[in-house]
Amino acid sequence: MAFISSGYNPDKPMENRISDIGPRHFSEYLPPVIKKNFGKWDYHEILEPGVLCHTAESGDKVYTVRCATARLMSITHLREICDIADKYCGGHLRFTTRNNVEFIVDDKQVALDLKTFLNDQKFEGGSFKFPVGGTGAGVTNIVHTQGWVHCHTPATDASGTVKATMDVVFDDFTDMKLPAPVRISMACCLNMCGAVHCSDIAILGIHRKPPLIDHEYLDNLCEIPLAIAACPTGAIRPSKIELDGETYKTVAIKEERCMFCGNCYTMCPSLPLADTEGDGIALMVGGKISNRITKPAFSKVVVPFIPNEPPRWPTMTKVLKKILDTYAEDANKYERLGDWANRIGWERFFEKCELEFSSHLIDDFRDPAYYTWRQTTQFKW
Amino acid sequence: MAFISSGYNPDKPMENRISDIGPRHFSEYLPPVIKKNFGKWDYHEILEPGVLCHTAESGDKVYTVRCATARLMSITHLREICDIADKYCGGHLRFTTRNNVEFIVDDKQVALDLKTFLNDQKFEGGSFKFPVGGTGAGVTNIVHTQGWVHCHTPATDASGTVKATMDVVFDDFTDMKLPAPVRISMACCLNMCGAVHCSDIAILGIHRKPPLIDHEYLDNLCEIPLAIAACPTGAIRPSKIELDGETYKTVAIKEERCMFCGNCYTMCPSLPLADTEGDGIALMVGGKISNRITKPAFSKVVVPFIPNEPPRWPTMTKVLKKILDTYAEDANKYERLGDWANRIGWERFFEKCELEFSSHLIDDFRDPAYYTWRQTTQFKW
Amino acid sequence: MAKHKTPLLDQLESGPWPSFVSDIKQEAASRAKNEKGLDYQIAVDCPDDLLGVLELSYSDGETHWKHGGIVGIFGYGGGVIGRYCDQPEMFPGVAHFHTMRVAQPMGMWYNTGFLRNLMDIWDLRGSGLTNMHGATGDIILLGTSTPQLEEIYWEMTHGMDVDLGGSGSNLRTPASCMGMSRCEYACYDTQELCYNLTMEYQDELHRPAFPYKFKFKFDGCPNGCVAAIARSDLGFLGTFKGPIKIDQEVVAAYVGGEIAPNAGAHSGRDWGKFDIQSEVVDNCPSKCLSYEDGKLIMDHKECVRCMHCINTMPQALKIGDERGVSIFCGAKAPILDGPQMGSLLIPFMEVNKDDDYQSIKDLIENIWDWWMEEGKNRERIGETMKRLGFAALANAAGVEADPRHVQEPRHNPYIFWKAEEVEGGWERDIADFRKRHQR
């Protein structure tokens, strides 16, 4: 390999440097019909799963075909997407906030043809490349994170758990037969980059062993006071240790105070948590973001731990599917998963979803925990 | 006065001492018809305000006439109550959990006559002695505390604020024209002996000046560590002071951290808070205890401060009456005050009751405060 | 003639509500007259002085009572609240003015004999002023001097067979609603259980051994007439399991307007004709009711027993047959951490008099053991629960985790796993880890 310079001169980094230019302005990329009717849309229809029609006040109609991506995508794949956009959409496309691709056309038949075309494309391994769906009262793409593909703190993989899950709930992606949208999110550690704290169903990687302490290197690699300050439970204190006659400044951890959040590891690489047996998945449910009917709500932990079972996490997907199916069967139209659980009562939720309740599900973190306990005689047998 | 001995011998306190005998057994005091039908009541009716009729499975009927007391009562008054009970009720009576007296008779006409009789009895000053009422969807007696009559920490008087309030809402005591019961409670300091934290309307004495420090005496009268530990905000620390050349161990208070709870004063008499201008009343509303329809709920502060205006606290009673009347007019049948406010929204509550909203009403005490802020676009203009 | 001028207090004599000022004045007058010729054991004019000191507070807006000293009766750590006036020269009659808390009979049923006896003692040896009752439930005898405490106690115990109530870091005087004595909703005998536990725990009531105060209250049903869920460290609320019993004919009578809804509780206003749909069905919090073809249909399994339908049609609807208590732990007023209601610890427990309520007592003792072990000084059990977590209490109480313990599961994933729950335990070796993961 020969180094190919872009023109950048490392000795004069400021020479001809361009900075602080931000993103490109979106208006450059709007398809003409979108530009023309910008801010003047009248209503929309979902013609079939994955196919939307928006009608403007001008009477113009625009058709959107939405299809899934794995989010982790290669440039080969992206170029294929571009080819499709060039062929069908005058070179325009967009991504949704949940990692789907939207192809926009102005003819209904073209949209339906495109849907067929997209559904025909497969990877060599057999999976769909561009399955169409993700609209209306169904499951759409999963917002997720890096996992074992690229992060240092994960307690599970992201792309794999997402693939395993979506394979199992695929018909809810391609059809709209749920009572309301179900948003599944995934985060591989408690940092929750997938912002799973407000999702109908959340897949969350969790650690269960306190950090190991790499005493010999800790003081070199970390600012000890920052590691101490990072701990929400105050489990960490400064300490000293003798190793082979040498004294090292390090930290000590009150293990019974640790709840495995990993925040100390974020500050200090000498405090790794990862562990084959300790790590796995918690499932949370009942969060939402929209203000429709009910207020936005936090997700709640309903399964405290499921071991990592790569590559397909069968226990996790089974439990998740059971929850989804039970909801689908039992909830009212328009009722989000959490609203359903609130209505029937969480005691019924556990019963109907055949989930075990354990003390781990009772909040014990700080004062607000109290507000999740039950201060009424109203409950169900 | 000559000391009259009961028989107690101070030199031999254990001689013939009787202890740990507890209360008398209630069954000694049940009227015969009550005893006969104990646990076998079938249903009740409120014949008119203050007059209840309970029917037993046996068909027996018992009539109860309920009347108010000031709770702070003299033995002269109590003897008068006994006279009435002897005359009408075979010597039986009871007190309710809200300081009313109940006279129980087994004939309806006697009950009605008794009601008339009770309503005819007046104190010399002109007030009723035994006004009948306090049943059903009305205001009943106020649970309250000692105030300036007998406590060391009050920020207001109890008996006086109660008298002033009940005079103003008297017709809601003698009639049942509210949407649901309205329970008013009163406590003269944040210790809340009136347990006003779950009342439809709560009158609460509050301080607003940080404790004075009686440096010279503090160390003699208090355990300094206990006073320090008592402060929920950590405002107190140990300190020393020079006075006239002598050094005293004492405490220092970070005044801007003080929220005037008085807990330090409870532990240490050298930290008094009372102050003519600083002390007064906060009004809280919307609490409840019953599990009927909705869950029990905490009272919420809606007026942060009203100055003490003895003897009749006209500003306080005016505001309270406005709240009560607005509720009475606007709420649905069976709807408790807090449920009404929740339904219409607290923004409407303030508007309709013509109350000012201020930052003092926004919770800022510890983590749970967050849960009272608004995390939704759902609100009213 | 009044001893002190009380122009402010005098204004509280008018108005309809019973005036405590008029009443204190009548007591002052009665003592001054002394028709029975008593040799009053404390200052005859203490009611006058009480009015005097109160008038002073009314004019300067500050209390004139000092911090209580430690007074009491021999062998007891509670039952008396010491109280001294901070202007003893101006008001000598109330210079020492202690309160005594007397154990009330459960449900506050009395006969006049009991009351008259007590009044006689208090006439001679106290201020002649009382509270009927204190906020915890005691009979409050308001104001006497230190030397009279033992005398009064002696006369009460010897002459009246009644004891003092609680104060201090003790079990406080338990209280119950009237329950079975006159209420059709009572799911268990509140008064008997309250009495039995009060007797069982006399030692805890009189001798401080707890981190702080501890209160029991007993409600016969979810209506909560003694406020157990708000005002007791351990609150017992009656509940039931079987279906609510419905007499459809009587329902029809309500619908037809023959019987006033809610026993007539709303009769002061014209609310229009009773509408079972909007008044009952729509208000049901579990939405398990419907009214079809003149019948009230209930999906019993989904009912949360809020009492609304029963309260509204008490002649037609009756509580279910399998009855017991739900037990709530931790209620208290706001100091220190903010207000707390009791949190559901036991969804259902039988109330079994035949075995002397043994299972309830076992539970109580487990809870106390835990709190006495873990609780800090002046920490209510509600605060200990908050600090150590609900599960710690449940565990100590021997209760299995149940979804009924929560309104909803936790929002945060901050679970305190224990080493023994985790495969392979917590013992790990950094050298081993570094074999798999370079620095």
Next chain:
Amino acid sequence: MAKHKTPLLDQLESGPWPSFVSDIKQEAASRAKNEKGLDYQIAVDCPDDLLGVLELSYSDGETHWKHGGIVGIFGYGGGVIGRYCDQPEMFPGVAHFHTMRVAQPMGMWYNTGFLRNLMDIWDLRGSGLTNMHGATGDIILLGTSTPQLEEIYWEMTHGMDVDLGGSGSNLRTPASCMGMSRCEYACYDTQELCYNLTMEYQDELHRPAFPYKFKFKFDGCPNGCVAAIARSDLGFLGTFKGPIKIDQEVVAAYVGGEIAPNAGAHSGRDWGKFDIQSEVVDNCPSKCLSYEDGKLIMDHKECVRCMHCINTMPQALKIGDERGVSIFCGAKAPILDGPQMGSLLIPFMEVNKDDDYQSIKDLIENIWDWWMEEGKNRERIGETMKRLGFAALANAAGVEADPRHVQEPRHNPYIFWKAEEVEGGWERDIADFRKRHQR
């Protein structure tokens, strides 16, 4: 032939959902083939090595990525996430494998020209793997070496006129819903406001000056398609004031079954005939709707603009005409204090492009000034708010207390009065007090 055996990952190639494994394999194959004859600037086989290290994680259940080092481009404090493999000998192609965050156009609209240019750069200088998009909204270029960072940046800025996004204790890449570009519910132009603020605050985005990260998100309406209320330190949600506009004829068409409710969102199942009463009226959270005589009646003043009726009948109901934003502050994931959503700080603000959104910028700068003054290191503004109280933020933001700020008023009476609010102030003299109150 694959460089590493990946029997576990291979199992993720089956099943319907797009397989990232198949896709990475296709990229590996494409690079191996190198049809365009590129002189790849980082290891040709890095996709193979990525699969290899991932397979290792799949078999041992642990990540093999090390803590990121501090790498980046000159003058910027963010935009690059340093990442190193902890088994560099086994997987040299990903030994250094840094991520670059590229600023996406608002609403994530693209033309293929832009994407193809970016792909060309990334083909030559990176792994050929991306995330479209990162959870914050950036285009994520996944994996390159340190020397390539400046080269890529140079080519992006010079050749494509596009910048890096944010990371570190900076403003993070703002994101918006598609808003007016294709949505009838948009109450303001989310994309334009997002773009304008992004440009205004380029300095804050690239150079760390905050206590911790800070995120903006822009939702055009309360439906929240970019999750602003859950995922941004300052969330802008469109709202409106005027009455919802109702076309009764179209309502009738919905009721008559001519138009599918909710735009057909439920068409995968037979939910029966549309029932406006149970589906719309009864679901309205403010109960301000009724359907009478074929007309939908709305008590506009009581509507809380939840969007439900509009979402359900989008052809008949339209958002009101006086439009603007509600602004929410403090959302974040659980670490440290537990999860937070944004709390309503500004019920309504006009979105005024004509004055370059000055009032919004003033607000933002007030908030930042306060947070930079008061916030601790690594403390999100939501945590600062919790620590210092909502009123402290509101005050700093220049916002008057409003009942809309709270779901309900405080439960505790622990009010922090200030000396100047209290008559007579706080200065008092104990000697003076003792004149009125003896010890």
